[in-house]
Amino acid sequence: MKSALKWDIVAKCSTTKARAAVLTLPHGPVNAPVFMPVGTQGTLKGITPDQLESTGCQIMLNNTYHLGLRPGQELLDACGGAHKFQSWNRNLLTDSGGFQMVSLLKLAEITEEGVQFESPHDGSLMLLTPEHSMSLQNSIGADIMMQLDDVVSSLTSGPRVEEAMWRSIRWLDRCIKAHKKPDTQNLFAIIQGGLDPELRKQCIEEMVKRDTPGIAIGGLSGGEEKDKFWRVVTLCTDLLPPGKPIYCMGVGYAEDLVVCVALGVDMFDCVFPTRTARFGNALTANGTLSLRQHKFKDDYRPIEEGCDCVTCKTYTRAYLYTVVTRETIGCHLISLHNTAYQLRLMRQVRDSVIEDRFPEFVRKFFKDLFVEKSAYPEWAVNALRSVNIDLMEDSP
Amino acid sequence: MPPLNFSIIRQSTQLSSARRGTLAITHAVSETAVVANTQTKSGFESTVRESKKRVIETPGCLMYTAKGSVPHLTPDTMRLQSFGGASVSIEHVLQDYQPAGFEKFPFNLATYLNLQDFILLCDIRDTSKFVKVPFNSDRYVSMVTHQGVRQLTLEDYLKCVRTYEPDVLASFSDFVSDLEPGQKRVRKSVDRSLKWLDQLLMERQGLDGLAQDREADMKKKENQKKNSGEASSAKEPKETTPAPAAVTPKPWKDVGVFAHVLGSHIEDERIRSATETAKRDVEGFIIDATSLAGSKDDVQKLIKTSLDNLPSNKPKVVYGMQAPEDVLKSIALGVDLFDTSYPFVLTEDGKASLFSFGPEDSADAKDERIVEPRWINLWDEEHADKFVPLMTGCECYSCKGGKHTRAYINHLLKTHEMLATVLLMSHNMYQYSRFFENVRKSIEQDTFDQYSQDFMARWGTEPERTGEIHPVAAMVEASLHKRNRLDDDASSIASGQQAPKGKGEKKERVFVNKKEKRLKKQQEKLEKQPSQ
Numbered sequence: 025m026k027s028a029l030k031w032d033i034v035a036k037c038s039t040t041k042a043r044a045a046v047l048t049l050p051h052g053p054v055n056a057p058v059f060m061p062v063g064t065q066g067t068l069k070g071i072t073p074d075q076l077e078s079t080g081c082q083i084m085l086n087n088t089y090h091l092g093l094r095p096g097q098e099l100l101d102a103c104g105g106a107h108k109f110q111s112w113n114r115n116l117l118t119d120s121g122g123f124q125m126v127s128l129l130k131l132a133e134i135t136e137e138g139v140q141f142e143s144p145h146d147g148s149l150m151l152l153t154p155e156h157s158m159s160l161q162n163s164i165g166a167d168i169m170m171q172l173d174d175v176v177s178s179l180t181s182g183p184r185v186e187e188a189m190w191r192s193i194r195w196l197d198r199c200i201k202a203h204k205k206p207d208t209q210n211l212f213a214i215i216q217g218g219l220d221p222e223l224r225k226q227c228i229e230e231m232v233k234r235d236t237p238g239i240a241i242g243g244l245s246g247g248e249e250k251d252k253f254w255r256v257v258t259l260c261t262d263l264l265p266p267g268k269p270i271y272c273m274g275v276g277y278a279e280d281l282v283v284c285v286a287l288g289v290d291m292f293d294c295v296f297p298t299r300t301a302r303f304g305n306a307l308t309a310n311g312t313l314s315l316r317q318h319k320f321k322d323d324y325r326p327i328e329e330g331c332d333c334v335t336c337k338t339y340t341r342a343y344l345y346t347v348v349t350r351e352t353i354g355c356h357l358i359s360l361h362n363t364a365y366q367l368r369l370m371r372q373v374r375d376s377v378i379e380d381r382f383p384e385f386v387r388k389f390f391k392d393l394f395v396e397k398s399a400y401p402e403w404a405v406n407a408l409r410s411v412n413i414d415l416m417e418d419s420p
Numbered sequence: 421m422p423p424l425n426f427s428i429i430r431q432s433t434q435l436s437s438a439r440r441g442t443l444a445i446t447h448a449v450s451e452t453a454v455v456a457n458t459q460t461k462s463g464f465e466s467t468v469r470e471s472k473k474r475v476i477e478t479p480g481c482l483m484y485t486a487k488g489s490v491p492h493l494t495p496d497t498m499r500l501q502s503f504g505g506a507s508v509s510i511e512h513v514l515q516d517y518q519p520a521g522f523e524k525f526p527f528n529l530a531t532y533l534n535l536q537d538f539i540l541l542c543d544i545r546d547t548s549k550f551v552k553v554p555f556n557s558d559r560y561v562s563m564v565t566h567q568g569v570r571q572l573t574l575e576d577y578l579k580c581v582r583t584y585e586p587d588v589l590a591s592f593s594d595f596v597s598d599l600e601p602g603q604k605r606v607r608k609s610v611d612r613s614l615k616w617l618d619q620l621l622m623e624r625q626g627l628d629g630l631a632q633d634r635e636a637d638m639k640k641k642e643n644q645k646k647n648s649g650e651a652s653s654a655k656e657p658k659e660t661t662p663a664p665a666a667v668t669p670k671p672w673k674d675v676g677v678f679a680h681v682l683g684s685h686i687e688d689e690r691i692r693s694a695t696e697t698a699k700r701d702v703e704g705f706i707i708d709a710t711s712l713a714g715s716k717d718d719v720q721k722l723i724k725t726s727l728d729n730l731p732s733n734k735p736k737v738v739y740g741m742q743a744p745e746d747v748l749k750s751i752a753l754g755v756d757l758f759d760t761s762y763p764f765v766l767t768e769d770g771k772a773s774l775f776s777f778g779p780e781d782s783a784d785a786k787d788e789r790i791v792e793p794r795w796i797n798l799w800d801e802e803h804a805d806k807f808v809p810l811m812t813g814c815e816c817y818s819c820k821g822g823k824h825t826r827a828y829i830n831h832l833l834k835t836h837e838m839l840a841t842v843l844l845m846s847h848n849m850y851q852y853s854r855f856f857e858n859v860r861k862s863i864e865q866d867t868f869d870q871y872s873q874d875f876m877a878r879w880g881t882e883p884e885r886t887g888e889i890h891p892v893a894a895m896v897e898a899s900l901h902k903r904n905r906l907d908d909d910a911s912s913i914a915s916g917q918q919a920p921k922g923k924g925e926k927k928e929r930v931f932v933n934k935k936e937k938r939l940k941k942q943q944e945k946l947e948k949q950p951s952q
Contacts, residue, residue, distance in 0.1 A: 066831065070838035072497060072817070095804065095831045103807045103827065111823045146899075321515060322524045338495045338534040346487055346515065350566065352838050353489045360494065 026206035027237035040411035041288030044377040049167040051115040060293040066110040069298040070356040089121030105165030118166035154198035171199040173214040178246035185218035214242035238269040245274035250403035261288035297362035304348030320345040333364035424676040436752035440863040476504035478756040488533040492845040505539040511563035519579040529584035543590035548761030550710040593680035599713040626671030676703035694729035709740035743882035763848030771795040772810040777858040799890035816850035818843040
């Protein structure tokens, strides 16, 4: 099918499956691997578009389901799409709203036709079909739009997983047919199939035939065992065509990002950095600081030495301790830092891939974060060993 | 050399006592504050604002802060505003383990709060509103910290001054936290405040201002011992020990002192407080109108009584006169400084101000005498499809270049997104500063009285805040409560997947405040009403 993106691989790691690339989208270039912050409702948790730009963010997420409810399609059409609506001139990706059928299961009924949601706001019914999702996403105008998929929780097993996989393929066909703007918007397929390698293989085989501009790995990060999670990811990256961006949905913990890059994933998103900020948790290379804790009351250091975000340049942990969870700016300041941290991490990962020192970067990253080898998560050690990085051997 | 220099550039030649001036720091300072980080081709660059000369143009404003920050605005966004000063309330920033923990405090308050490029005024209580506190005594005043009511002694206050090193310090005063105090209470508050002021000013010179207190305490103790009977108190030979010799206190002559003038609603006491305070060596005066009961006119009269008995060559701050017409009336009486709690309150209500002072910039606005409201409420559904800025021609961060629209802000409010208040605060603060700018210009050009009259005629007066919550806001809150758990998952999982949960995160929403409690009551009331 038609594509409105360019995918140029800049460098490949000589040890792992990691790669660095430039993804050129209608609203500018995106350096991959990339973490995409999530602005569900058309805004990123109190951060202004200018501030987000200054963290170096090149692409952010919106959610189709939420924007479809508010402000609604009519208003999105009236103002000319979500970029204009929220004054964000860089790239946008919209999720289809498929996942809300899991998170809002009590309010949703799934049939072959689509998903029927009960609006949590006024109780009215909204039928989200592949066609309706495409129509909404065409109105939103995101640079990347996701197919509507039949999502089941990754903890589900049995015939429902297979049913969802085949239905997702049928819905992909309907999405492709309904997509009105393939010249300016890129439709990504979403691989389903739960934790079953055979289903994943079948799904990939079918979906790759549809030749979408990019492909996502869906149905993960739902609380499944991490050791099963990474095996599905690496299976997918092995089977997916190398000439297209691979997006692993819902991944946002720092160690997950680093491991998944090693397994060959290019794009990530997660609400974690901004969500956890609301609770006063600041991310650093040495782990999370819970700034609500009394021990920070006399800590006159920035969150992270050397961090270039506004928060670290201007405020101490002691001050943040007094405002987190009390004043909105406490939330803004930590959201800003966490977003900056996450994007910086991805820049560092990317640079190390380009300079072909990614394995060294990974070793240092785990040492900084977990200190003792005994604290390294076993799944991460296993995953990295599968791509020739042995965290347990003494560093050369 | 006095720490502050107030010069009156122009005194209105018309009927009013309005004057145009500047308040500047006299000691040379060159401090820097990081303003923003911007991405450039070569990486990240910090923009740094140097403040060789810090000045507040008067009539003007000190930025109101909550917990040491301008509400909703991060340092970079805040610096898009053009105010020269900020005020910080001790009850907001002093932690329960302080001042003891001050030994570890490595810098002054301005650096701690990243406000180095502003003239910083430090007072004890929140300047925006009246909050009743328990009584004060001869030795302490009560204040409301986020950890609860706390007593602050003059000794502790002096420790704060020496650590915080503000540019301007409000005097330690016995503010009466009672809307209808008796004459005796008021007289006492004036007396106490004068005594404390003298002690404070001694300390500023490096003299031991607290000696008399210590002596009095010693005597009291001795008396207690005597009264409790010689039998129990073993005869101690140390009875003659003098009051502990005070370490020579460090002077803080670089700090200007603005003295509170008091007197509540009792005219004689107001006159006495003002005339007595005026005899002291202070750089300015503060009139706190937040605790004055009565109509706006009554309050202005009380302010006038104080002002009439204060020297005209020193700056005067007024708290509690926040709506633009109250500001104008106060300026006409000779007040120089206010605070920005008005734009803050508007923002909290979801409102954006539209008023302006003086002739309109644009010609078309003049044409018709369209009665425009002084503000619009962005919760109103009529804005949902208005893809226009909050105010035509406004140059604030939110409006400039049509960046953010009424429709977008309406959406942000309805979806409970925090950017709503960031954008509204940016706009309201900007327009408030424009208002003062135009006032200053009009005083220079002798048009202040005329424009003030025009303003009152055109924009009317601020309606009383009812405390009622906008019906749409109430609805949003209600549905948010209903699906609290579901929503948390849904809105946090915008992408197709489950969000990992951070350690120690609670399910409940974080910003639970008084407003919500008020809402709950209102909702209960609504639910009781028969549905239509």
